[in-house]
Amino acid sequence: MTHIDIDAMLAAANPLTDRTAAMLPLHGAETDLVEQIVATPVGPRSPLAPARVLHRRRLALLLAVTAAVAAVLAVLPSGHHDGGPAPAFAAPLVRFANASPLVLLQLPGWHVVYADEAADGYGEMHFVRGAADANGNPRGSSFSSRASLAGRVASFSWMPANLRGNVTGGHQSLATGLGVTVHRLIYEGGSPRAFDVSALLSYRGRVLEFRATVTDMAMFRAELRALHQVDTTTWLRAMPPSVVKTADSGETIRQMLKGIPLPRGFDAARIRGARLLHDRYQLGAAVTGTVACMWIADWNRARAVGDTQIVERAIAAMATAPRWPILREMAQQGAWPQVLISYAKAMHTGRVQLDRGAPGQPLTAAANSGLGCGYSWGISLGSAPKP
Amino acid sequence: MLAFALRRTTHAQDAADVVAEVFLVAWRRLDDVPSGEGGRLWLYGVARHALANQERSERRRVRLAERLRRELPAAVQSVPPPAPETGTIRAALGRLGSEDREILRLAGWEELTPGEIATVLGISQVAARSRLHRARRRLRAALQGAPGPGESNPVCLQEAL
Numbered sequence: 001m002t003h004i005d006i007d008a009m010l011a012a013a014n015p016l017t018d019r020t021a022a023m024l025p026l027h028g029a030e031t032d033l034v035e036q037i038v039a040t041p042v043g044p045r046s047p048l049a050p051a052r053v054l055h056r057r058r059l060a061l062l063l064a065v066t067a068a069v070a071a072v073l074a075v076l077p078s079g080h081h082d083g084g085p086a087p088a089f090a091a092p093l094v095r096f097a098n099a100s101p102l103v104l105l106q107l108p109g110w111h112v113v114y115a116d117e118a119a120d121g122y123g124e125m126h127f128v129r130g131a132a133d134a135n136g137n138p139r140g141s142s143f144s145s146r147a148s149l150a151g152r153v154a155s156f157s158w159m160p161a162n163l164r165g166n167v168t169g170g171h172q173s174l175a176t177g178l179g180v181t182v183h184r185l186i187y188e189g190g191s192p193r194a195f196d197v198s199a200l201l202s203y204r205g206r207v208l209e210f211r212a213t214v215t216d217m218a219m220f221r222a223e224l225r226a227l228h229q230v231d232t233t234t235w236l237r238a239m240p241p242s243v244v245k246t247a248d249s250g251e252t253i254r255q256m257l258k259g260i261p262l263p264r265g266f267d268a269a270r271i272r273g274a275r276l277l278h279d280r281y282q283l284g285a286a287v288t289g290t291v292a293c294m295w296i297a298d299w300n301r302a303r304a305v306g307d308t309q310i311v312e313r314a315i316a317a318m319a320t321a322p323r324w325p326i327l328r329e330m331a332q333q334g335a336w337p338q339v340l341i342s343y344a345k346a347m348h349t350g351r352v353q354l355d356r357g358a359p360g361q362p363l364t365a366a367a368n369s370g371l372g373c374g375y376s377w378g379i380s381l382g383s384a385p386k387p
Numbered sequence: 388m389l390a391f392a393l394r395r396t397t398h399a400q401d402a403a404d405v406v407a408e409v410f411l412v413a414w415r416r417l418d419d420v421p422s423g424e425g426g427r428l429w430l431y432g433v434a435r436h437a438l439a440n441q442e443r444s445e446r447r448r449v450r451l452a453e454r455l456r457r458e459l460p461a462a463v464q465s466v467p468p469p470a471p472e473t474g475t476i477r478a479a480l481g482r483l484g485s486e487d488r489e490i491l492r493l494a495g496w497e498e499l500t501p502g503e504i505a506t507v508l509g510i511s512q513v514a515a516r517s518r519l520h521r522a523r524r525r526l527r528a529a530l531q532g533a534p535g536p537g538e539s540n541p542v543c544l545q546e547a548l
Contacts, residue, residue, distance in 0.1 A: 006523045009530075010495030013473035013480070014394070016466055021390035024462040029455040030389075033407055037414050122516070157516070186517070198517055207513060211520075342472065352470055361467055375498060 004285045005334040012339060012370035019365055089236045092249055099123070101158050101206055102235045103178065107226040110154070115243045116279055121206075124157035136240075146194035146213055154212035154223060161205050174221065176210075177228045178203055199224060242280045249283060256287045256326040261317040263294040272378045284326045285336050286377065292318065292340050293373035297381045299347055300364050304382070318344035343367045388430055394496055395438055399459040407452035408437045428506040431497065435489075435507065479529035487522035494519055 089097075096117055104112070105127045113136035114126035129152045131139040141148040174182035178201070186198040197220050198211040210227060214220045230238075253268050271290045295314045302310035321327060321344040327337035343363060346352045352366040364381040373379045388409055392402035412433050413420055420426050469477065480488055493499045493507060505515035 003520075003523045006526055006530075007495060009473070009476045010480075010491055010526070013469060013476045014496045015469050015477075016390050016393050016463075018390045020466055021393060024389070024459070025465065026455065026458050026462055029452075029458040033410070033452050033455050037407070037411050124520075155520075157520075159513070159516070186514070196521070200513055209513060209517060211517065361470070366470075 004282055005336055005339075008339050008370055008372065009335060011372065012366070014369055017365060017369060020361075093236060093239065093243070094232065096123070097232050097235050100235070101203060101208060102229050102232065103156065103158075103203075103208065103227055104230050104235060104238055105154055105156065105210075105223060105226055106177075106228050106230075107223065110226075112238045112240050112243075114279060115239060116282065121160040122157065123159075124155060127154045127156070128152060146191065146196065149213040150194040150215045151219055152213070154210065156211075156227070157209045158206045159209075161202065161207055174199065174224060176201060176224045177226055178208075182224065252280070252283060253287055256284055257291075258325060259320075260288070260291055260324050260326075261320060262291060263298050263314070263317070266291065266294055272376070281330055281333050281336075284330045288321075288324065288327055288330075288336075288340060289371050289373070290377045290379065292321070292343065293367065293371055293377050293379040293381065296343065296347070296363065296367050296371075296373065297379055300382050303350070315347045318347055339370050343371060388434065391431060391434055391497065392438070393459075393463065394492065399463045400456040403452040403455040403459045405434055405437045407455065409434045412437075424503075425506070428499075428503055431493075431499075431507045432509065475530065476526075479526055482529045483522065483525055486518070487525050490515070490518050490522050491526060 096115070099117065099121070100123050107129070109129045110127050111129075111132075112125055113128045113132045115124070117123040126136060128136065128138050133139050138149065138152040141152060174185065176182065176199075180201050180203055182199040182201050184200040186200070187195065193215055194213060196211065196213050197217075198209055199220075201208050201210075210224065212220055212223050214223070250268070253271065257268065268287075271286050295318050299311055299314035299318075302308075302314065321337075321341050327340065331337040343352065343366065346363045346366070350363050352361045352363055368374050368381055371377075373381050389402065389406050392405040392409075393399065396402045396405065409430055413430060419429075421429050480491065483491070490504060490508070493504045494501075499507065501515040501519055502512050504519065505512040508515065510518070
């Protein structure tokens with residue numbers, strides 16, 4: 001189960017979306033509230049705030065009160081990358097390597113189990129000591145038990161220095177293998193015998209965060225000292241198969257699309273995030289999420305204009321989702337396929353099925369929330385047709 | 388803001404009070420409200436304080452929202468109950484600490500980026516990313532030991548969390 005699953009399930013569990021809240025039948029109660037608020041004394045005004053600006057801002061605030069909806073979608077900015085290709089690895093993997101700080105945790109028995117990057121220059125890697133299960137967790141461990149993880153898990157992330165926040169202070173005694181010392185040490189919780197610690201450091205224009213579950217600070221110090229910058233080839237060779245095999249995203253996406261009926265206008269090159277380096281599961285979510293959201297968008301638009309042919313075509317296409325090979329593969333690792341298929345089934349009624357005879361949530365709102373059609377894949381589903 | 392408050396209160400009347408307090412504070416401190424998108428984040432921050440005060444039962448009741456207090460409980464009754472398949476994750480969320488739960492809600496329900504979460508919580512972006520990462524892992528751990536959807540009880544908005 002990856003963070004995409006977590007985010008999708010979390011979004012689907014939202015008990016009240018902003019859209020639903022905006023449609024609550026309040027019969028003008030919010031207007032009453034506005035009138036009462038504006039009737040209250042404002043208090044002394046700042047000498048720096050011109051009256052006209054304040055007036056405009058108060059009008060804007062009134063609109064905010066009455067609108068009751070504040071939906072802003074998080075859209076990742078485009079990224080900046082550098083570096084040239086190396087002959088032995090796919091170009092996207094080399095680009096990822098060159099966009100990273102090229103740092104590895106080099107201790108016997110440790111290996112990389114996960115690597116991922118975001119478009120804003122953020123990237124992260126997870127390390128495990130010893131054997132790992134299919135989800136990248138130490139075999140036999142439990143995330144609810146720090147004791148089972150101590151000395152077996154660590155992660156490392158990096159981000160541009162302009163995202164660093166307030167990285168101040170200094171722990172001169174905490175050396176790393178990178179030639180820099182730790183700026184900030186954060187105790188993340190746990191017991192005296194098994195606890196999480198994070199260390200922040202500035203390194204070559206980036207902020208690095210190393211986090212580990214350890215039994216004592218001596219173990220954490222040893223791990224910090226084992227952080228080393230390596231050459232591109234060494235770094236690339238440390239990548240896990242799930243990342244390496246996905247690096248040629250064009251070919252991987254073509255393979256993933258096998259057995260999937262594609263909506264009109266689908267362009268694999270425009271799948272959001274496809275050019276970033278992802279774990280295979282996450283790339284699968286991007287591919288199937290984009291396809292599903294485009295079909296649901298077609299379905300929604302066709303329903304609005306009464307085009308039953310397109311509605312039926314979209315339903316039929318999505319009805320094949322349980323047989324999509326990539327979803328069947330992903331089902332072994334997480335809940336994304338289950339979520340997507342439940343929305344495919346809901347296309348018959350237009351509402352996500354709820355229990356106890358409740359009317360359910362409109363599919364477009366549910367899919368937007370659960371599949372992230374808008375904020376993850378950049379696909380607008382349009383508004384739901386009037387019942 | 389109403390959705391934000393409703394998602395975090397047990398009783399709809401409390402959500403009405405929080406909304407009233409937030410906008411009253413904003414009205415009185417308009418010089419301090421950032422312009423643009425920052426304004427929304429600022430309001431969330433005020434709302435979190437209002438909610439915290441409410442939980443400590445120290446909040447001075449703002450009697451500005453009487454009609455909203457009256458209307459909201461009935462209005463909320465029209466909200467469909469959460470889908471049964473989300474019971475597992477709601478139960479898992481309920482088992483997390485309040486800090487983990489809140490950062491996951493800010494990311495998943497308010498759809499805030501780590502940078503925006505940092506603004507709302509008054510922490511650095513690095514800390515926000517770190518906490519979000521950690522909270523996701525704990526939620527995943529909670530889910531791995533979670534009961535099935537059919538075993539969870541909450542079905543209405545007020546009980547969802």
